[in-house]
Amino acid sequence: xxxxxxxxxxxxxxxxxxxxxxxxxxxxxxxxxxxxxxxxxxxxxxxxxxxxxxxxxxxxxxxxxxxxxxxxxxxxxxxxxxxxxxxxxxxxxxxxxxxxxxxxxxxxxxxxxxxxxxxxxxxxxxxxxxxxxxxxxxxxxxxxxxxxxxxxxxxxxxxxxxxxxxxxxxxxxxxxxxxxxxxxxxxxxxxxxxxxxx
Amino acid sequence: xxxxxxxxxxxxxxxxxxxxxxxxxxxxxxxxxxxxxxxxxxxxxxxxxxxxxxxxxxxxxxxxxxxxxxxxxxxxxxxxxxxxxxxxxxxxxxxxxxxxxxxxxxxxxxxxxxxxxxxxxxxxxxxxxxxxxxxxxxxxxxxxxxxxxxxxxxxxxxxxxxxxxxxxxxxxxxxxxxxxxxxxxxxxxxxxxxxxxx
Ligand SMILES: [Zn+2]
Ligand SMILES: [Zn+2]
Numbered sequence: 001x002x003x004x005x006x007x008x009x010x011x012x013x014x015x016x017x018x019x020x021x022x023x024x025x026x027x028x029x030x031x032x033x034x035x036x037x038x039x040x041x042x043x044x045x046x047x048x049x050x051x052x053x054x055x056x057x058x059x060x061x062x063x064x065x066x067x068x069x070x071x072x073x074x075x076x077x078x079x080x081x082x083x084x085x086x087x088x089x090x091x092x093x094x095x096x097x098x099x100x101x102x103x104x105x106x107x108x109x110x111x112x113x114x115x116x117x118x119x120x121x122x123x124x125x126x127x128x129x130x131x132x133x134x135x136x137x138x139x140x141x142x143x144x145x146x147x148x149x150x151x152x153x154x155x156x157x158x159x160x161x162x163x164x165x166x167x168x169x170x171x172x173x174x175x176x177x178x179x180x181x182x183x184x185x186x187x188x189x190x191x192x193x194x195x196x197x198x
Numbered sequence: 199x200x201x202x203x204x205x206x207x208x209x210x211x212x213x214x215x216x217x218x219x220x221x222x223x224x225x226x227x228x229x230x231x232x233x234x235x236x237x238x239x240x241x242x243x244x245x246x247x248x249x250x251x252x253x254x255x256x257x258x259x260x261x262x263x264x265x266x267x268x269x270x271x272x273x274x275x276x277x278x279x280x281x282x283x284x285x286x287x288x289x290x291x292x293x294x295x296x297x298x299x300x301x302x303x304x305x306x307x308x309x310x311x312x313x314x315x316x317x318x319x320x321x322x323x324x325x326x327x328x329x330x331x332x333x334x335x336x337x338x339x340x341x342x343x344x345x346x347x348x349x350x351x352x353x354x355x356x357x358x359x360x361x362x363x364x365x366x367x368x369x370x371x372x373x374x375x376x377x378x379x380x381x382x383x384x385x386x387x388x389x390x391x392x393x394x395x396x
Binding site for chain 1: 199201202203204205206207208209210211218220221224233234235236237238239259272273274275276277278279280281289299300303305307308310312314329330370372374
């Protein structure tokens with residue numbers, strides 16, 4: 001992830017370590033603007049209906065089209081992580097969700113992402129398909145398709161959610177995923193630039 | 199935060215909502231590249247020496263030069279939040295810190311930042327000034343200069359740290375800061391683009 005041209009003035013950039021910095025950056029020799037590239041936050045929520053079922057979405061977009069997830073996507077400017085999670089729930093599943101507590105913080109360094117997954121309560125039973133989700137479905141724990149989960153972050157978050165609920169002790173879980181330690185079928189994939197892929 | 203020119207090909211960008219998206223983005227009409235701007239993660243650590251004192255740094259850079267903080271700065275690509283916090287400790291205070299647990303997740307939506315603050319143990323008593331810190335000092339709780347803390351995120355994190363330690367129950371705290379609810383002297387300030395300001 002870097003830049004060829006200055007996004008301020010359009011001049012070709014140079015890559016070098018700025019004074020007082022420690023890593024090479026994309027620096028504009030014409031206007032001195034520096035472009036930084038930093039990890040991105042993915043905000044998600046496990047939406048729970050009052051009968052205990054949770055809302056799952058079948059991905060209608062790459063990567064992992066056809067596999068299942070709860071609503072999650074890239075955090076936007078000017079919002080909190082909880083606001084972002086509620087926005088994603090509406091965009092991906094039409095669900096109005098009260099996002100109420102943090103469930104898991106998961107580092108995915110090999111794609112420079114941090115997942116912040118929340119618990120949420122559906123304010124109404126309404127949900128439905130969207131451009132991002134070909135199908136949305138309320139599921140009991142027994143109905144979760146564990147072998148068809150889109151990402152390991154989602155898989156781990158769901159395990160945390162159900163374990164905490166069974167124990168009656170909601171917690172905030174932290175986890176770092178490493179590429180090497182996972183079954184290749186369960187690798188996170190870099191989504192590159194397109195935000196819309198989440 | 200936006201772009202005037204494409205950082206891929208240098209052409210002037212247009213600002214419009216891409217197909218399937220929901221917010222205006224900087225789109226290149228020449229090469230179709232889209233530039234996204236997302237919130238940034240600030241990783242920090244409260245470094246504790248074996249006698250219970252914690253390591254504080256006096257900021258040598260704007261904003262809030264001269265005020266006190268624990269090591270914290272922008273998370274970089276390809277690292278975990280804990281790795282980033284350890285890196286910041288070394289860069290800002292020369293301290294070798296074993297970052298071992300998450301202490302606080304703090305949303306600061308009005309500057310599009312998320313703080314991830316950790317607890318850490320200093321592996322040696324060594325610490326010292328750096329370009330970013332004019333002075334570093336091990337402090338007891340009674341010595342913390344509460345009226346000279348650089349940012350409310352730092353102030354709240356320190357309060358959480360000492361409260362948990364007194365109670366013997368380390369937790370992960372979550373907080374959203376709102377501009378309106380804070381004393382103006384304790385406002386976060388937007389640092390704009392320069393990463394080195396943290
Ligand atoms: Zn420029
Ligand atoms: Zn272009």
